[in-house]
Amino acid sequence: MQGLNWLSATQAAQGIRDGLFSAVDLVGACLAQIDAQEPQVHAWAYLDREYALAQAKKADEWRSQGNPLGPLHGVPVGIKDIIDTRDMPTEDGTPLHAGRRPWYDAKVVDLLRAAGAVILGKTVTTEMATYHPGKTCNPHNPAHTPGGSSSGSAAAVAAGMVPLAVGTQTNGSMIRPASFCGVHGFKPTRGTVSCRGILVQSELLDQPGFFARDVQDLALIAEVLAVYDADDEGMRPHAPVPFVRIAAEEPPMPPKLALIKTPWWDEVDAEVQEGFAELAQVLGSEQLNEFPLPSSANQALTWHQTLMEAGIASHFADEYDRGAAHMSDSLRQQIERGRQIKAVDYLASAARMLQITEALDDVFDQYDAIITPATASSAPLGLTSTGSPLFCTLWTYCGMPAISVPLLRTSNGMPVGVQLVGRVGDDARLLRTANWLMSAING
């Protein structure tokens, strides 16, 4: 049963359903990989091997009793350690929350359990999902950052420890680690996945997302988790979307991609710029054209920072007041800046979200998706920073769906993601476009 840990979640669920192997086999293979890799990668904040196997055993019993199986039956999933679990600690990457044991599962954990998933353990987050790194190293080279803040989730999937992991993004916390770790990362449209039971930085910006090793798996977990939650005030009701079917479909028309270099293109590493030039050549001008970013988007970075820092200052006020000494300088400074922000600037920054998103909407009248760097470079050397979120901020601010696919590699052997960004609400189509792109390049 060697190598089960490298199966996709789709394959793994199918294999368990068909009786080719058991959930215990699969979880055992993942745990063996963790035993081998964790000393270098440090992806896990909490992992109870016996408890993981007990969940898998229960999944196998459930199947043997002839019960109907959920779409993730027996599939292990890693959960970022800012997402509440009723049976494991949730310590938010800060000593201030050491030993914290939530009473309830976050909505996403609840839905994963209902789909049959094994909640394998909690993955490392940066400090309260902000900039200060956790202990995780990049699986491709432990001297490099894995990116953050969903560091452990991205690294665990990249290292073959688990086929799926859940993370969150308030700035670049999904797309950046996906790029640096060479996995697929998907941050759906804001309001698609419930934030209930997840550490809040900003109720206007926080967006859960998923890591996997292919697009089909992103669709699989999206279909499980994109469920309306009336208790999340940021969600709107919507009909269920058949993500799996749509992502696998042949696009009815050959997709067209709008290459948006952004005003920050000069900061992109030469090798990444070359990678994009090659992509443009391979796809040709029928499939890819440059598209200028509307000038109104330039200020979005400032507005994003206003919302995020005011949010952090507000939501982490208790922690600051009782334990600023246990915070990193960067978090302390964020909070202190956030405390100075005026309510009128906060409200103006919030009001502009919709304006910018509408200004960007024109792109999608002509193009299936925006194509743009996920990060300006591959994972930087060193573990004191998780790298820059520069190429994620605008899309996060707008709440647009974004995917990082591992299509590039720099000469030092490190992966770099290509980011696809879709129209708000058009998540399934974005997955389909990403699937098409992977086939077009790799096929």
Place this chain on the structure above:
Amino acid sequence: MQGLNWLSATQAAQGIRDGLFSAVDLVGACLAQIDAQEPQVHAWAYLDREYALAQAKKADEWRSQGNPLGPLHGVPVGIKDIIDTRDMPTEDGTPLHAGRRPWYDAKVVDLLRAAGAVILGKTVTTEMATYHPGKTCNPHNPAHTPGGSSSGSAAAVAAGMVPLAVGTQTNGSMIRPASFCGVHGFKPTRGTVSCRGILVQSELLDQPGFFARDVQDLALIAEVLAVYDADDEGMRPHAPVPFVRIAAEEPPMPPKLALIKTPWWDEVDAEVQEGFAELAQVLGSEQLNEFPLPSSANQALTWHQTLMEAGIASHFADEYDRGAAHMSDSLRQQIERGRQIKAVDYLASAARMLQITEALDDVFDQYDAIITPATASSAPLGLTSTGSPLFCTLWTYCGMPAISVPLLRTSNGMPVGVQLVGRVGDDARLLRTANWLMSAING
């Protein structure tokens, strides 16, 4: 056809449906009353008699063609002049918006038209629905304020100019003028009625409401307007509520009222205090008990002010920047205070809404409704102030449904409202309780 203008909306709609009189008869009677009363009352910001009659004529034709009739078919309704109408100016009570002609109807106007109502005209608001008075006088004595900010809507209903009018409340703008003008005023649970197309002061506090001359009419218009609007982010989907049926029902158990005197009871006029003592005597201790306000509620006034002033500063920023000289001192000062508010204080004030509402929720385990003054006195003499919203602020902040019923009168002949406040979302039950109270006292 004299006196048609004094019919309730329920009676008027029934009379038109049954062919006892026409919409033109009804609107004509209302216009005659306006001709007689408007020179003293000044309830209307805009009224085009010909256009009102043209709408009524169309309603009569519609009926004569055998079409199905809406619940307000042919019934004239007054609309506060901060609520957009595509066929009438909407000037928001400020010279800065003089001549403003919206392109679209507010959602409430749209729904009223769909229910067959005649949009009679636009009623006077205070300056941008804040404190500085408009031109309206109290119909019971023109030397007294009608209350604000929905001054014209309350006065028009009180003066028999129209059976129904729409207003809004961000602090005390429905309940206070209802109390001062001696009409029934109902502000439903926040998020029950769409705010789309209504001047925004604070997206967290603004709440549309209705004036009528009896409870049944409040239920009638609530049933028309309590419709989910996916484009109002403050609304949650809900099943339609049969307000009319529930409001008219005999309560299955004799209702119990919790008299909450509030920490501000000392400010209540002696005559109003006596009125409440009489009410307590008439109803007896089986039906009415004093209930202490949880201490946590005391700070709500400050939190409400933080949200409202930051909201006003944000939403009226353009007006301030280009025309502060055309603003009243009080509005200018509100904006200037609002500009100084910190985002963290704004967010903390917003976060506490739910906490306070939950703390107050215990009342409703034992009681059908809270009973408390609508205002500390009857309408004060003079037209330079619209009076104090003190007894409205807490319930508005919590988004709880509130009704003012005209049960008291001071020795100068001016009416005073008794306020009933219900559990969030229990609006129909609150109407039923109000109906029961009116019968218990008047019957």
